[in-house]
Amino acid sequence: MRTAIWGATGYTGSELVRYLLRHPRAELALLVSESSAGAKFSDVFPGFRGVADLELAPPSELERVEVEVVFCCRAHTEAMEVVPRLLERGIRVVDLSADFRLHSGREYERWYGVRHTAEELLREAVYGLPELYRGQIQGARLVANPGCYPTAAALSIAPLLEEGLADPEGIVIDAKSGVSGAGRKLSLRTHFVEVYGDISPYNPGRTHRHTGEMEQELSKLAGRPVRVTFVPHLMPIDRGILSVAYMRLAEDVSTEELLGIYEKRYAREPFVRVVEGLPHTKNVWGTNFCDVSVRRVEGTDRAVAFAAMDNLGKGASGQAVQNMNLMFGMEETLGLR
Ligand SMILES: NC(=O)c1ccc[n+]([C@@H]2O[C@H](COP(=O)([O-])OP(=O)(O)OC[C@H]3O[C@@H](n4cnc5c(N)ncnc54)[C@H](OP(=O)(O)O)[C@@H]3O)[C@@H](O)[C@H]2O)c1
CATH class of the missing domain: 3.40.50.720 (NAD(P)-binding Rossmann-like Domain)
Structure with a gap:
């Protein structure tokens, strides 16, 4: 080849x-x-x-x-x-x-x-x-x-939308990326001194270009138009993405049931791992894995879905x-x- x-x-x-x-x-x-x-x-x-x-x-x-x-x-x-x-x-x-x-x-x-x-x-x-x-x-x-953010968002939310368990209205995606996500070309924003010791949001709301791509894919999964609130952040690490999606549940399901659905959905996927704890960027560094997990927020009708992956890998x-x-x-x- x-x-x-x-x-x-x-x-x-x-x-x-x-x-x-x-x-x-x-x-x-x-x-x-x-x-x-x-x-x-x-x-x-x-x-x-x-x-x-x-x-x-x-x-x-x-x-x-x-x-x-x-x-x-x-x-x-x-x-x-x-x-x-x-x-x-x-x-x-x-x-x-x-x-x-x-x-x-x-x-x-x-x-x-x-x-x-x-x-x-x-x-x-x-x-x-x-x-x-x-x-x-x-x-x-x-x-x-x-795109890197849309991959993490889609893999973390897909099982819930496919099963009709998440309300497609009002999904919030809060994600953080390492600096290599901005590419190798020189820019003041990615200088060591600007980034080190700092975490900052950028392009919030519907201004980041990946928003369109996320909405396209989540809409197909939901079978209806989806609008998301997406806020990316720059983290002082070389590579890695941590994406956390917040959404309302359409049904009364426990964390154990949600985890069971994720396990089943990704059982035959070679590069998506449903982790027992919560995902860490370090565990996927240099690999093509995307680690995902999900939790019901006790006492509310909300769920939180997580994904960690290497922005240069998966x-x-x-x-x-x-x-x-x-x-x-x-x-x-x-x-x-
Ligand atoms: N970085 C990520 O995490 C990521 C994830 C998903 C998708 N992407 C997409 O993949 C594409 C490439 O992204 P990238 O992160 O690889 O971009 P990049 O590091 O900024 O590189 C882009 C191009 O710029 C040239 N280049 C490299 N170093 C340079 C320097 N110091 N000064 C000037 N030019 C330089 C290289 O082309 P030549 O060798 O031809 O000069 C390179 O292919 C983009 O469309 C990006 O949106 C990136």
């Missing part, structure tokens, strides 16, 4: 290199980088010296390369320009940006402020959350790898490899455990 990574020197791109190096069926055929073309991958990331010394190729190489799959790890708006040509050449794509996650060009423009230039592909692109769309991902040409590159495995009919867990 010849693979290419476009945007190999970003956080998701370099994490993909780590996953694909230990994948028994994948070959790193091409690493493309605009900022570091000509250098070796291990010059940019010395930890890979002797392990991944490939020379980084310029983006023009994407036009020529013969590979079976390209992972797009660049910013949104870039993939929609390049992906149509890759597909025409018979190359399959896992796009880690937001370009193909929303199902309509109008929604894309609403959240990303630019017109979609490959709208016809939005109908074909499969939302790459295997726990919900495994059948459609198998054999797909184009998979839109989900929130990005690990999930991208899981999707590649499914797209090509391989064992879903290859290279991930």
Whole structure:
């Protein structure tokens, strides 16, 4: 399986290199980088010296390369320009940006402020959350790898919405992310001194772009339009997401019953673990696991659902490899455990 990574020197791109190096069926055929073309991958990331010394190729190489799959790890708006040509050449794509996650060009423009230039592909692109769309991902040409916050939110709430146990009105999602979620590009906001010793909310209400994606997926689960109150926070850790969803229960169920429903729902899922205690980001660091749990808030009609995962693992590159495995009919867990 010849693979290419476009945007190999970003956080998701370099994490993909780590996953694909230990994948028994994948070959790193091409690493493309605009900022570091000509250098070796291990010059940019010395930890890979002797392990991944490939020379980084310029983006023009994407036009020529013969590979079976390209992972797009660049910013949104870039993939929609390049992906149509890759597909025409018979190359399959896992796009880690937001370009193909929303199902309509109008929604894309609403959240990303630019017109979609490959709208016809939005109908074909499969939302790459295997726990919900495994059948459609198998054999797909184009998979839109989900955003990190929407992955955590969907996996934590899905069993309740699927069973009709949660009231879809008034769901609150309070989530926290490590700094790598903001990417490797330099910005004052992510400087050590700004972040260390601090926790702060950002883009509250319906202003964070992941809100649209969350609402799209939760609406499908609920079978009716869902609006959420989503407040993300930046945490002083390198990687990890902790998502806590608050919602009203539609029926009188105990914590034990809720946990039983989660156990049953995820019993055959290789990367979702219903944990006995409460999820911790440390327990999923560097992995493709998403740890979930749920509690009834005693004396109220409310439930709290938790998810912890690595934003670069199940929130990005690990999930991208899981999707590649499914797209090509391989064992879903290859290279991930
Ligand atoms: N970070 C996450 O947790 C996460 C999770 C899910 C989805 N995503 C999405 O995945 C895509 C890639 O995200 P990312 O976090 O990998 O972004 P990133 O670290 O900011 O990298 C984006 C691109 O910028 C270039 N780059 C790397 N270091 C740079 C530097 N110091 N200065 C200038 N350019 C640099 C790289 O491209 P070249 O090698 O071509 O120069 C890289 O592919 C985005 O669309 C993002 O929204 C990210």
